Amino acid sequence: GRAPQRLRKELKWACPLSSVIRKEFEKNLQKILKTIENKLQKWYKRSVNNFYLNLCKGVVKMKAVILSGPNDFAPGEIEKPLIGDHDILLEMKRAAICGTDIRILEGTKTKGVRYPSVIGHEICGVISEIGKEVTGYEVGEKVAIANVIPCGSCPSCLSGRENACMRRKAIGYEFNGGFEEYIRIPEIAIKSGNVIKLPEQVSFTAGALIEPLACCIRGLKNAGTGFNDVVLIVGAGPIGLMHMQLAKIAGAKQVIVSEPNPMRRQIALELGADKAVDPVTEDLAGIISDVTGGLGADVIVMAIGVPALVNSTLKLCRRGGTVNLFAGFAGTGECTIEVNTIHYNEINVNGSTAYKREDYLQAADMVISGKINLDRIATHTYKIEDFQTAYEMCKSGKGLKIIIEP
Template structure:
């Protein structure tokens, strides 16, 4: 079977590999879709400290069960499934307290275990142990279902930040995550949603699909001034930084309303994670700043429900479908920002 293995930064190889063998407590699936994201770009260029190469990467996974390991119940061959990416241990203090996204012993598909850029793969026992395999509803295709994983992360972030009915929300970053944030904010009752990006082409492409109330090109206008203008100088109730940008985080604190909430959703580069933060803005305006990291198995299930119900449509966000043999092209397309979402169909 064909797989895409990461060996080192700049070295992802398409290789033939033997079919994996299912073990006790495991499932084997024929991969239907594994969508790509910015993390795949970062891995391809810089590697990751949790990846011990060679490793099959890819973590936005759907497939059909082809074999069932000893001791696994409740599944049948042919079942359509979606697989979590972040695997909590289920037993640490954070997991027991309901904070699985910040599990101190978290593992991940495509990092600690071979991922979905393959024709077949094994779902490890650790995933099944935390109920991390979900049935794909009959009314959505497997490409749509693969977006449940990023939507689950978006759902976690908006729950933490408390996006709710009547809010004015700013989403900074018009990539696929930003598009999902716009759609989910609407589903949660936001009154207005503004989308900001410094790349005019990417902003226009995404805005044409998700239709924010305003699309703000950060290289052409001061996004802080524009958000203040659009809100009568009040600012936004919630600002979500869906981009790996320190400048976006700094601007978020200047455009959020008094008593507002800021979600640092996108992590910063490891070699440049420090921003300038005016602590007095936070203090005197009673601004709340939240982190957001990944998702839980329950978020993945709810994300599938949001997609299936039509509350958060995703089909039109998939603008490129490529074969596994085109994985290098897929990753470069994501890096160039010329597509909203690229999915691999082995």
Template structure:
């Protein structure tokens, strides 16, 4: 079967022929139907990644073989690649994504493969969710990325009526806009350098849409919030460069939410005195857990949230190289998915 891997030495991806994984007791084999490409995949393929090298984790498909009592061939499922143990110090303190088990768990060989094996640990810890009939494959591709965003929004302490700025309208920035609008944000302000992505932000209902090279984004945010600045500012770019811009949009006592995965060792220079005097709270959010994947599936299944209109490109597995090149082109793509 075919599967996608980071090219040895980096600098892109390649499709390779590998054996269909064999499953053991308590495991399932899934035929991939849809898999989204996200920022961390691009970082793995082209950058200096800080996350494990497996490609494709926004994945849903059909169970083709099961050595479990819970799942049967033909079941349509979403699969989360990471699970937490629920018993360690971190889990007992609610830091599920910091659990030592979390980054050790995965699917084999990856989500961007014709078939993948779901290990017993994932099955037992609730990583496999059955999809109701009314949740299509493309909608299911958004469970993982939107669950990451939902967790981030919760960690930032978002409340209906809050105002939020987002710098970086990539696929995740776009999900932020969609969820925040659905959850009752009073103001959603978005900034990006790509006019294609700004157009998407506008279409998604962002109240303020700004190219920071053409207008003063923090000024626009203050203008929409009685001069205060927003309650929560989100850095949703794969680089820390716009950090000061995000900080300048946030009100005193507000929250800075760091979401985009920076490259290894990336450092930021910020005005520390301002940070202190303005009581800016710093929150980061990495990945997601079964708490949020279940909530997102409920929101999607109930029709409260729909995300598949964020897909701009669809590719076949054998077109993975082109899919990755397209996903990295901010001038013409938003969400790119691979379908089988």
């Protein structure tokens, strides 16, 4: 109100504007001031609204499995996460327990683990809220989450190994993970393309298992499995069963699974394994030799993290063949190896960690097009509040993939 009057006085004194120009200027000034006032009012109202809204939201509690320290975890209640303008809030529908989760929970893996936190990195759900700056997604959409977010600029990322990123961030580690009712998907994950839409026909369980399948696809590529290969998969847990199916799809002539658990051998055969061998009662080396005319397997994937098995497994590999140490091994993985087996037989030994986003997209594509059976690999589903039972079932080895639902 007063500012224009004062301005008018000052302008009169400062410059000899003609009265016409002066009136025009004042009219515009009034308009500009009115616009600024409106904008300020709107901003103020929105801020106050958001403040109270967030205050109310903060009071909302949800179920979660709270990891307080090594071997110290329990289901309980935490505050439902608030999202920023660039985030998505995901309503968890299914989250699978991974072997890595078990090692974190029991305390044998502590590197990169936050306390307290919520872990779980095999996640599928429905979008519940969208930050107002997020585009391309809608509330109610079914999505799976690629949990690993590479930095894009470290030496690993720059040399095409984003799966081994040195500054990676991950949901289930740096950000709270899947064993909770609502998960905040941070801006960085959305911008890196880690939120993948799924069609109706894909089950939430299969959606959650895209993540471990992506890891297996990375392992398959590292192992170099191809046309007419004889492949040995050591261990027919969920990961071994994925590797078995992938090897068939990649063109392997014969896929042999070694697994002492009869239920797992049965499912391996159901899902297409050519042979399922009990290494305790049967002569695995003899069987591999028979199948390959004494040459040994072209490719071996270790899908069980028992260091003591590595040496005997190397001896089952053909000259010039590949042994992929896919599983995470217990402790530091220390064991005794006759390295001359590797030397004289020119065996390629390699590892595999996580996945590239391209592997995740391929995994999602395989699941969407029904090329791989992941639902058969999930044997038990538990509620968040029954997490202890789920954990014990997982450790017992009586089931395969154990799934958590809200």
